Amino acid sequence: xxxxxxxxxxxxxxxxxxxxxxxxxxxxxxxxxxxxxxxxxxxxxxxxxxxxxxxxxxxxxxxxxxxxxxxxxxxxxxxxxxxxxxxxxxxxxxxxxxxxxxxxxxxxxxxxxxxxxxxxxxxxxxxxxxxxxxxxxxxxxxxxxxxxxxxxxxxxxxx
Amino acid sequence: xxxxxxxxxxxxxxxxxxxxxxxxxxxxxxxxxxxxxxxxxxxxxxxxxxxxxxxxxxxxxxxxxxxxxxxxxxxxxxxxxxxxxxxxxxxxxxxxxxxxxxxxxxxxxxxxxxxxxxxxxxxxxxxxxxxxxxxxxxxxxxxxxxxxxxxxxxxxxxx
DNA sequence: TTCCTATTCAAGAATTATTCTTATTCGGGG
DNA sequence: CCCCGAATAAGAATAATTCTTGAATAGGAA
Numbered sequence: 001x002x003x004x005x006x007x008x009x010x011x012x013x014x015x016x017x018x019x020x021x022x023x024x025x026x027x028x029x030x031x032x033x034x035x036x037x038x039x040x041x042x043x044x045x046x047x048x049x050x051x052x053x054x055x056x057x058x059x060x061x062x063x064x065x066x067x068x069x070x071x072x073x074x075x076x077x078x079x080x081x082x083x084x085x086x087x088x089x090x091x092x093x094x095x096x097x098x099x100x101x102x103x104x105x106x107x108x109x110x111x112x113x114x115x116x117x118x119x120x121x122x123x124x125x126x127x128x129x130x131x132x133x134x135x136x137x138x139x140x141x142x143x144x145x146x147x148x149x150x151x152x153x154x155x156x157x158x159x
Numbered sequence: 160x161x162x163x164x165x166x167x168x169x170x171x172x173x174x175x176x177x178x179x180x181x182x183x184x185x186x187x188x189x190x191x192x193x194x195x196x197x198x199x200x201x202x203x204x205x206x207x208x209x210x211x212x213x214x215x216x217x218x219x220x221x222x223x224x225x226x227x228x229x230x231x232x233x234x235x236x237x238x239x240x241x242x243x244x245x246x247x248x249x250x251x252x253x254x255x256x257x258x259x260x261x262x263x264x265x266x267x268x269x270x271x272x273x274x275x276x277x278x279x280x281x282x283x284x285x286x287x288x289x290x291x292x293x294x295x296x297x298x299x300x301x302x303x304x305x306x307x308x309x310x311x312x313x314x315x316x317x318x
Numbered sequence: 319t320t321c322c323t324a325t326t327c328a329a330g331a332a333t334t335a336t337t338c339t340t341a342t343t344c345g346g347g348g
Numbered sequence: 349c350c351c352c353g354a355a356t357a358a359g360a361a362t363a364a365t366t367c368t369t370g371a372a373t374a375g376g377a378a
Contacts, residue, residue, distance in 0.1 A: 012252055026325060026374050039252040044268050046247045047365080062328045067365065070250055082249040082259070082268055083242035086365085088205045088335060090241040091229055093171055093198040100241070101288045109203050109241055110289075114282045122298065123273045129260045130269075130302035138297050139281065143289035185345055185354065206336080221357045226336065228355095245336085247364060 005040070012039040019076050033057050034069040035078065044082050099137040105146035164199070171198040178235050192216050193228040194237065203241050258296040264305035 016035045020027050037053040038045065045053070051066045073079045087107060094111065097118050101110040117137045126132065175194050179186050196212045197204065204212070210225045232238045246266055253270065256277050260269040276296045285291065 028326065028374070030327075035252070038250050042253070042270065044249040044251050046249050048247075050250070060328070062330095063364095064329085064366075065327060068326085070248075074250070077254075079250050079252045080254065082251060083246070086248060087242070088207075089229075089245060090203040090205050091197050091209070091233070091238050092203050092241060093194070093238045094201070095236075095239065101285055103289060104292065111201060112282065112284050112288065114284075116282070117279065120276065120279075120296065122296075123271065123275070125271050125273075126260055126298055128303075129271065130262060130300045131306060132298055133263065133300040135296065135298050137279065137281075138295050139285055139291055140293045140295075141289045141291040144287075147290060187345070187355065189356070219357070221359095222335095223337075223358085224356060 009036065009040050016073075016078055019078055023076060025072065025076065030054075030058060030061055030065055031069050031072070033061075034066055035073055038070070038073070038079050097134070097136070099139070101139045101141065101143070103143035103146055104140050105142050108143060108145075110143065168195065168199050175232075175237055178237055182235060184231065184235065189213075189217060189220055189224050190228050190231070192220075193225055194232055197229075197232070197238050256293070256295070258298070260298045260300065260302070262302035262305055263299050264301050267302060267304075269302065 013032075013036060016032070016039070017027060019025075020031070025031075033054045034050060037050045043049075047063065047067050047070055050070065051061070051063050054061055054066065070079065074081060090109070096113075098111045098113050099117055101112060102108075103110075114137075120135055120137075122132070122135065172191075172195060175191070175198070176186060178184075179190070184190075192213045193209060196209045202208075206222065206226050206229055209229065210220070210222050213220050213225065229238070233240060249268070255272075257270045257272050258276055260271060261267075262269075273296075279294055279296075281291070281294065
């Protein structure tokens with residue numbers, strides 16, 4: 001099991017180095033260790049947690065570097081954020097079951113409804129995690145509004 | 160259309176008053192207008208946006224009251240938050256398609272996999288919203304760990 | 319290998335979102 | 349109408365994240 005885990009991390013590290021080289025992003029010690037930290041856990045850590053983990057190996061690393069690096073890795077497609085990234089809390093008074101289309105560019109969430117998606121059959125493994133209260137499908141993509149004004153976007157690491 | 164919208168808001172306001180009365184939460188002007196603001200939009204506004212909207216009608220309302228009220232409404236089950244609430248950014252290096260079980264108590268996100276859920280058929284209406292990049296199923300509920308130490312939880316408005 | 323330069327980094331200040339503290343006000347039961 | 353616990357406004361405090369600046373470094377060129 002540990003062996004398997006190590007193999008996965010090694011694969012991810014390899015891909016990390018490839019992607020960095022391809023996109024001209026420098027391979028620094030800090031970057032490598034921040035990625036290794038996220039790649040080595042299933043826990044979806046936040047920046048602070050990553051910071052603490054990496055600090056064991058690089059005691060001088062700053063929290064700011066961790067943040068910067070995480071967003072860089074995100075822009076490179078090497079990691080993902082859970083839920084909408086860099087967002088403040090948003091609220092919804094529509095309690096009828098519905099689903100979400102989240103624009104990865106502007107962050108706007110559009111509702112849509114689907115009788116089929118309301119009645120998904122979930123695998124048994126989910127019941128082993130806890131008591132299910134609700135289910136929703138989250139689709140991510142680029143909304144038409146953003147697609148139109150494309151090109152003018154930031155995070156164009158893919159120069 | 161506007162007429163329909165008004166009807167929905169009225170229904171929601173009615174339910175709001177009922178739920179408040181039942182749970183012994185006082186019916187204040189501020190609470191009413193904060194709820195009306197969220198109930199009257201499809202936009203999933205954040206606290207600041209609600210604040211600005213309500214301020215037109217109650218110029219003296221404070222941002223703190225808006226925050227407090229929104230979480231109260233959330234605890235009462237009158238509104239919901241988008242994504243995991245009150246959360247900082249979390250990261251994930253697992254790029255293989257997988258799905259999420261989010262615990263509404265502790266906020267922890269557990270991964271699970273399902274070949275069936277990987278290949279959902281989305282309604283055509285989604286294509287009209289934008290270009291789809293990825294799809295994931297988010298299940299919300301209470302994880303076993305939290306269920307065990309139940310009772311000792313905050314936000315027990317349902318005394 | 320050594321040098322050069324754009325990139326990256328650390329540290330701490332600054333910003334932004336959210337919550338807490340305290341004195342005051344108010345809803346609604348008696 | 350009066351009272352009291354709950355709710356509010358205002359501003360201070362805290363927490364999360366980003367910005368600024370000067371120093372350090374990766375990695376290509378000589």
